Amino acid sequence: MSHRQILLALSGLLTALFVANLSSTIVSTGLPAMIHALHGSPSQYTWVVTATLLATTATTPIWGKLADLFRKQTLLQIAVGVYVLGSVACGLSQSAGQLIAARVLQGAGVGGVQALANITIAAMIAPRDRGKYQGYLSAATATSTIGGPLLGGLIVDTSWLGWRWCFLIGLPVAALAVAIVRRTMDLPVHRRDGVRIDYLGATVITACVSILLIWVSFVDDAFAWVSWQSAAMLGGALILLAVAAWVETRAAEPVVPPRVLRQRTTVLGIVGSLAVGTAMFGSSVFLSQYFQLARGHTATEAGLLSIPMVLGTLISSIGGGRMVSRTGKVKPFLVTGAILLAAGFTGLGLIDEHTPMASITAAMFVAGIGTGLTLQNFVLIVQNNTPMTDIGAASSTVTFFRSLGGTTGVAVLGAILARDVGARIETGSTAPAAYGHATGLIFLICAGVSAVGIVAALLLRPVTLRSGSTPAGRNETERNPVAAA
Incomplete structure (x- = not known):
């Protein structure tokens, strides 16, 4: 494809990706109004967010495997269509x-x-x-994730719109994305004859992830960490994980091919994506909450105050992507980005209800730069080491674990925040002070998780990005990733 053809097709991809990702965060500032209007309970409040994250995480590997078997542009249109149906039903x-x-x-x-x-x-x-192109995807992902609360706040605060438009506003954009994809994209299918879909593996993996995420969502709220419910859910998840491993090693076309997970680069890319996902999703949720509950800002103001992180992500993802393409080296940018991500969250970990906005702005900007340099580059380095026949499974596996990290991270960090806020209020702290200090603790934990991304980036072997569709060598595939690391 020519540069012009790529840009045209990429515009459809970016449009679809932006509007899809927006649905995960646009509801965060409108949830109180939604639950109040629908007479929902506190547990349903949580599930409005968790249900989407759970379905997103559980279905990602299945979509990836389908992409190795069928036309990618057709599957993309189907995925957007499913999103549209869900959005209409929500509205x-x-x-x-x-x-x-x-x-x-x-x-x-x-x-x-x-x-x-x-x-x-x-x-x-x-x-x-x-x-240079993937930088645009990174920018679209991060902007929609972090900017969603701003748009949601504007919609909810506008009396003539209302919370239902948090779901309906993206429909024209989704239709535009489908139209662009239909006109600009025609990709070959790199598949082998006689392949079959691993329905059993997909079912077991989905069940395992669903049980794990349900446990994370309800633990320390509906039941304790140490309880028979926790033991039953964790035990069930471990059993299903063992069954999934057994099924995937015997399936003709596994959803997650074991040969992909035997590669050191893929394993490290997964670890790094887990860290980035936890930090990125956590920042979008807890920054908005901090600005509203600890500093007294409106939903719209909270979204505006998060713009420095969006700007940092935009600048580094686009600029860094171009530099990666120019040099052919990706590890230096991953290491730098992971360090900046940890540094930014360390700065945010020092906040309380009186922290000067200049300090918060600087920390958000640094964290945004780190997000832009790592978000897509962990996927890129895995794709560089994978043949086209497995590109769908490998890419979706990394995306799956990034979503899993974000989902579990938000749930666990939310439980820690609630417990810390409650303890501080019981000891006499006011609500703004309690939320200010508790949010600082959350971001310190995010900094620690980001440090795992630094280790993963450092352990990656320096490689030069290939110019063809097949990896230069497959020696790494057969190595044990733990021993190699």
């Missing part, structure tokens, strides 16, 4: 239960768009040139 919901069910459908579409965006760009562009 028309008459009860909190209906809204949660609709969010599951919406999340399944989001999982497809997220996975297929990375897979499609890998099919269009060689790794050496992919950095």
Whole structure:
């Protein structure tokens, strides 16, 4: 594809990715109004967010495997269509239960768009040139994730719109994305004859992830960390994990091919993506909460105050992507980005209800730069080491673990925040002071998680991005990633 053809096709991908990712965060500032209008309970409040994240995470590997078997542009249109159906159902919901069910459908579409965006760009562009284009994907992902609360706040604070437009506002954009994809994209399918879909593996993996995420969502709220419910859910998840491993080693076309996970680069890319996902999703949720509950700002103001992180992400993802393509080296940018991400969250970890906004702004900007340099580059370095026949499974596996890190991270960090706030209020602290100090603790934990990303980036072997569709050598595939590390 020519540069012009790539940009045209990329515009459809970016449009679809932006509107799909937006659905995960745009509801954060409008949740109180939604639950109040639908007469929902506190537990349903949590599930409006968790249902979408759970469906997104669980379906990502399935979409990725389908992309190795069928036309990617057709699957992308189907994924956007599922997202549209879910969004319409959300906007028309008459009860909190209906809204949660609709969010599951919406999340399944989001999982497809997220996975297929990375897979499609890998099919269009060689790794050496992919950095400058993938920077745009990184910018779209981070901007929609961090900017969602701002748009949601504006919609909820505008009396003539209302919370239902948090779901309906993206429909024209989704339709535009489908139209662009249909007109600009025509990619070959790199598949072998006689392949079959691993339905059993997909079912077991989905069940395992669902149980784990349900446990993370309810632990320390509906039941204690040490309880028979926790033991049952964790035990069930471990059993299903063992069954999934057994099934995947015997399936003709596994959803997550073991040969992909035997590669050191893929393992380290997964670890790094887990760290980045936890930090990125956590920042979007807890920054908005901090500005509103600790500093007394409105939902719209909270979104505006998070702009420095968006700017940092935009600058580094686009600029860094171009530099990756120019040099062919990705490890230096990953190491630098992981360090800056940890440094930014360390700065945010020092905040309380009186921290000067200049200090918060600087820390957010640094964290944004780190996000932009790591978000897509961990995917890129895995794609560089994977043949086109497995590009869907490998890309979606990294995306899957990034989503898993974000989902579990938000749930666990939210539980820690609630417990710390409650303890501080019981000892006499005011609510703003309690939320200010507790949010600082959350970001310190994010800094620690980001340090894991630094280790993963340092352990990666220096490579030069290839210019073709096949890795230069497959020696690494056969190595044990733990021993190699």
